[in-house]
Amino acid sequence: MDFVTGSTAIVEYREGPQPEPRQAATPYSSGERRRMCALCDQELVSGSVAGNSMAFDELVVRYRSKVLRLIASTLGPDAEAEDIAQDIFVKMYLSLARFRGDASFSTYLYTVTVNRCRDELRKGKLRKFFSFDEWFSRNEVSHPTQDNAQDIDSDERRRAVRRAMKSLPTQSQMLLHLREIEELSYKDLADIFDVEIGTIKSRLARARERLRCQLQPYLTEGTFPGAGDPE
Numbered sequence: 001m002d003f004v005t006g007s008t009a010i011v012e013y014r015e016g017p018q019p020e021p022r023q024a025a026t027p028y029s030s031g032e033r034r035r036m037c038a039l040c041d042q043e044l045v046s047g048s049v050a051g052n053s054m055a056f057d058e059l060v061v062r063y064r065s066k067v068l069r070l071i072a073s074t075l076g077p078d079a080e081a082e083d084i085a086q087d088i089f090v091k092m093y094l095s096l097a098r099f100r101g102d103a104s105f106s107t108y109l110y111t112v113t114v115n116r117c118r119d120e121l122r123k124g125k126l127r128k129f130f131s132f133d134e135w136f137s138r139n140e141v142s143h144p145t146q147d148n149a150q151d152i153d154s155d156e157r158r159r160a161v162r163r164a165m166k167s168l169p170t171q172s173q174m175l176l177h178l179r180e181i182e183e184l185s186y187k188d189l190a191d192i193f194d195v196e197i198g199t200i201k202s203r204l205a206r207a208r209e210r211l212r213c214q215l216q217p218y219l220t221e222g223t224f225p226g227a228g229d230p231e
Contacts, residue, residue: 041105049096056096060089063106067113074117075124084120088113125181164214172207179204 036044036058047055067088071081091112099108165173171193178184178192189200217223 042101045096045099045101045105048093056093059092059105063109064089067109070110070113071117074114075120079120084116088116091116122181125183160215160218161211164211164218167214168207168210171203172210175200175204176207176211 032054036054039047039055039058041059041062044055044059048059064085067085068081071079071084075081075084088109092109099105103111165176168176175189175193178189184192186197186200189204190197193200195203
């Protein structure tokens with residue numbers, strides 16, 4: 001995969017009818033590269049906004065490895081760091097015109113990277129929850145065997161759990177979401193719902209049991225929860 005640069009991939013992400021950025025001659029001469037290297041970040045930002053693709057290329061060169069390290073340290077070595085980093089730099093490029101310079105470019109970039117990592121972590125929690133295999137195992141309930149689960153597509157599993165969740169009372173849905181996905185503590189949940197911690201635990205136990213009951217026909221017979229109901 002070619003990493004995003006100011007002169008190639010980034011043009012495809014420009015929003016709306018905008019003039020094409022001025023293209024620097026490629027390959028860039030060593031003198032041009034040295035000139036870019038001598039500029040500070042703010043000068044490179046200004047050059048990028050003005051359409052100098054080399055200026056943005058230099059920003060990517062300066063910070064790419066740092067962004068990749070931050071992603072890997074936050075999401076783990078198996079994260080699709082290259083793809084995530086490319087998306088981050090695309091977002092940076094599209095927002096440069098709105099960058100006021102109140103903070104340094106590096107601070108702005110790290111903020112965007114941290115926020116994206118948080119989004120990825122949350123999506124990971126969602127994928128984990130809606131796969132339901134590990135969730136069932138964690139709650140000591142029989143989960144699909146190799147025979148009846150090997151052909152179940154992960155998207156189908158998420159769809160089944162979402163439908164099962166919709167069948168639960170609103171409070172049960174909120175409790176499961178806040179506890180299993182947002183990972184709020186029992187104390188936080190008790191404060192939110194203005195009840196004792198013991199009450200939260202019992203309500204969660206009932207919510208999990210209801211969810212298991214809703215999913216049981218799907219696990220044993222392949223029948224979707226609320227089959228025939230609109231999604």
